Amino acid sequence: DAGVIQSPRHEVTEMGQEVTLRCKPISGHDYLFWYRQTMMRGLELLIYFNNNVPIDDSGMPEDRFSAKMPNASFSTLKIQPSEPRDSAVYFCASHTDRGALIRYGYTFGSGTRLTVV
Amino acid sequence: SQKIEQNSEALNIQEGKTATLTCNYTNYSPAYLQWYRQDPGRGPVFLLLIRENEKEKRKERLKVTFDTTLKQSLFHITASQPADSATYLCAPADTSGSARQLTFGSGTQLTVLP
Numbered sequence: 640d641a642g643v644i645q646s647p648r649h650e651v652t653e654m655g656q657e658v659t660l661r662c663k664p665i666s667g668h669d670y671l672f673w674y675r676q677t678m679m680r681g682l683e684l685l686i687y688f689n690n691n692v693p694i695d696d697s698g699m700p701e702d703r704f705s706a707k708m709p710n711a712s713f714s715t716l717k718i719q720p721s722e723p724r725d726s727a728v729y730f731c732a733s734h735t736d737r738g739a740l741i742r743y744g745y746t747f748g749s750g751t752r753l754t755v756v
Numbered sequence: 757s758q759k760i761e762q763n764s765e766a767l768n769i770q771e772g773k774t775a776t777l778t779c780n781y782t783n784y785s786p787a788y789l790q791w792y793r794q795d796p797g798r799g800p801v802f803l804l805l806i807r808e809n810e811k812e813k814r815k816e817r818l819k820v821t822f823d824t825t826l827k828q829s830l831f832h833i834t835a836s837q838p839a840d841s842a843t844y845l846c847a848p849a850d851t852s853g854s855a856r857q858l859t860f861g862s863g864t865q866l867t868v869l870p
Contacts, residue, residue, distance in 0.1 A: 740858075
């Protein structure tokens with residue numbers, strides 16, 4: 640398996656533009672998570688899905704952020720409009736079930752480094 | 757609110773020595789705790805897990821302790837090597853309700869000097 644695949648690896652955009660980050664979880668993983676990492680705040684959970692359904696989006700900073708999972712193999716995180724304070728590394732992670740989470744932890748993608756200028 | 761604190765300063769040690777990283781948590785009682793390694797430009801990678809009823813866990817040169825009274829976990833790397841240089845994250849987790857997600861500490865950056 641190729642692991643969790645995220646694209647793009649790097650994104651530079653101007654303030655006010657729409658940004659879409661993409662994630663392909665590991666096949667068979669029923670849980671998908673979006674995290675944001677900054678020096679100041681560390682890794683923060685934004686939202687997670689179970690079987691393509693959003694379960695907890697309480698970490699989404701504001702209405703400018705939205706996430707979708709149209710099928711088991713694809714998820715997007717969209718920021719519209721983007722702002723400089725959104726600059727961070729965005730990670731996608733997945734796991735199969737609660738037992739697997741305990742035993743094997745998350746599998747993370749390599750992240751998307753977003754810079755909003 | 758729940759809080760997780762790791763060594764606030766970066767840790768530099770000499771090759772061959774034992775590195776000890778600290779993870780303290782407050783305002784909750786995790787049933788288990790995971791440790792992850794993160795290299796620059798990469799996502800965190802799971803290393804090992806320790807449960808609340810386990811005092812100590814070992815995996816090759818890694819050793820983790822879990823003290824639920826002190827609300828602390830210690831992560832040791834013995835015979836450290838420059839290749840161990842990375843940021844290490846702890847993630848205490850509870851199993852209450854439908855919790856499926858992890859909360860991470862901010863990490864400790866370890867540098868092993870040759």
